[in-house]
Amino acid sequence: MTKYKDLNVPLRTIMTPGPVEVDPRVLRAMAAPILGQFDPAFTNIMNETMEMLRAVFQTDNQWAFPVDGTSRAGIEAVLCSIIEPGDKVLVPIYGRFGYLLTEICQRYGAEVTTMEVPWGEVFDPEVVIKKIHEVSPKIVAIVHAETSTSCMQPLKEIGEACRNADVLLVVDAVASLGGVDLKVDELKIDAVIGGTQKCLSVPSGLAPITYNNRIEEVINKRKSIELGLKTSQSEFSNNRIMSNYFDLAQLQDYWSPVRLNHHTEATSMQYALREGLRIILEEGLENRFARHKLNEKALVAGIKAMGLELFGDQKHKLPVVTAIEIPSGIDGDEVRSMMLEDFEVEIASSFGPLHGKIWRIGAMGYSSRKKNILHVLSALEGTLIRKGFNVDRGESLQAALNVYDEYKLQNFVNVKVEADKITI
Template sequence: MYRELNTPARTIMTPGPVEAEPRVLRAMATPILGQFDPAFTEIMDRVMKMLRDLFQTNNKWAFPIDGTSRSGAEALLCSIIEPGDKVFIPIYGRFGYLLNEICERYGAEVHTIECEWGEVFDPEEVIKEMKRVNPKITAIVHGETSTGQMQPLEEIGKACREQDILFVVDAVASIGGTPVKVDEWYIDGIVGGTQKCLSVPSGMAPITYNERIEKVVQARKKVEKGIETEDDRQNLGNNPFIKSNYFDVSMLQDYWGPRRLNHHTEATSMIYALHEGLRIVLEEGLEERFARHKHHEQALMAGIEAMGLEIYGNLESKLPVVTCVTIPEGIDGESVRKMLLDEFTIEIASSFGPLQGKIWRIGTMGYSCRKENVLFALAGLEAVLIRHDAPIQVGRALQAALDVYNNN
């Protein structure tokens, strides 16, 4: 006989997934409704309204893609990329490469620039390169969890609008934890994540896009509908219609819009989860939520530095919800992570590529972003580092974090 699930309790302090809001988990146990039941379509409409508030936009279209965060990026990009289109991607960490791969798979001519991991781009450098490349699309990551950095977007977005370039942003790590102002920053299309600052389980990718994106999508859909014979198809040359069926946002518009045309069977329980997660975010208030994330970040950083450890990366462009810590010389970072998990049930993350084995990444996101979690993580990390004979300042981390809490 197979045993009933009995998962261990964890304190999850990674850059995602994070601990789910208990109210979200309860919402997922709500009875199932048919996807065209008026009671359920009313819930869908409320989700769209709440997503507009979260993204700080007046866009008509704001809805989730069923799938992990990557599905949202693919839906936006595949719906606007035609083979041979120029796409410009500034890369400053792991997830810029992911945008690159998605665009290449849909036939784009991708141009990239890169900077050192742990830094971000001067917006002027990005704007200068956009003028040289003259792309149809500029795609960029807002919060790069692999390096703990956050790219300023407003100047880049304004330049995209002035140059008639579509501006697509990955805000998977930042949405719900730090300001993301879609309209003010001239963002045409953006994808968020549920499993990070929203504290909803992974499985949906909220997106929003404006009329500039919709115009491109509808033009391609019109071409596709006009194809009647194989000769028509051959005459199109590069085949400008949308290749993906599942990620075709023009079809999803028909599903989420008033027509309610069947596209897929909706992930009902995940819609319940997203609805409750968004409700909690907006109930707290965006500005209050952003301030909470900054507050706990400051306490964590104070404890890390008081311990004698070094924060990795440019502090001026630091992503508020992820703190990267340089692993002390001679210390086995994976051994520390394992002992933290085994002895304290605390999970922190390693990193990718050139930073593998060089930094730990500690997330303070959503429901995981709490005073008790920060203090517990600092205490556990100090204890484990003592057992590894690391050269740290013993007894100072918690006091420094408490100073932050008591002074605010």
């Protein structure tokens, strides 16, 4: 007789910047029977996953596959596979995760140059481009969507500049992939890392990546040295990839028809990712991005109607995460605790200089639904009233509902116009 009871997980409305709620269809897919990793039925699932990842990344890259592990595993796999000791790397930092990129690069022996703006701002691309010309790095590593500040960095000009200067551009798109329009090829990004636990609405545990032939050339050159095609011991020591698990040269062979026996695949997570990607493509990328923008608009309208202020540069706001300034005299952690205990709604605080100063509400993937937007607004309003904040009572939900009603009306008009065109 065990002292442990059956697992009974509470049902929450998760409105954090990750993890988010998982689509029930994904959970059902995870319950499918286990297959051997070299079973043709499973390798076909792997091939379909790669094909769908290319569509979601909006790329023609040959390589688009998940690395087993959380998003950080994907970041480390890309960086450790292309950084050689002494390589110059430029990291523009505008939030917590720029520091993570810096640490990983330093651990693999890079000579890292950083540049920073205050949290809540993004970089003027021209400032980054000027720094690229000053430093002449091999790699620029940058975050696309910084969840710690709810800001999103423009990449078009930076991508152009990196390509013209023959600099590799590596982008952390963990928070934006699947929720924000990210045209990898058009933006001239060389390597991109995503995450399953955010806009893809799949449990944490895989890190989808894609990279082009410029990255592959670096990987294959180092692979040839390790295979002894160049025999200098010093060259081998300086160029070998330090990680076995995150070695993209080996992972390429694992995901190619070679099917190198590199590791045992996380079978159920592959089922989950395949189903999550299928759902995204079924919805359609444009429709999915529009849904996230609509729910963001309703959430922001409700927040403002409540008498709260948004944090950060709104011109460059990340659509899937909304940062709110905590009012003076209000304990932000107490509000979050009450929302979780009394309403079963979870929102997030932030990190470093912003801890205790802002709340962050994520509306990502399956969590980005009208029901969830209305629920989080009502929970926040009810909690703030109990905590003594002078809320404009009842206005929040009405403002959000107005956004949805306006959308329905506009959609009806558009449908009618199209129908009239067809009739004519």
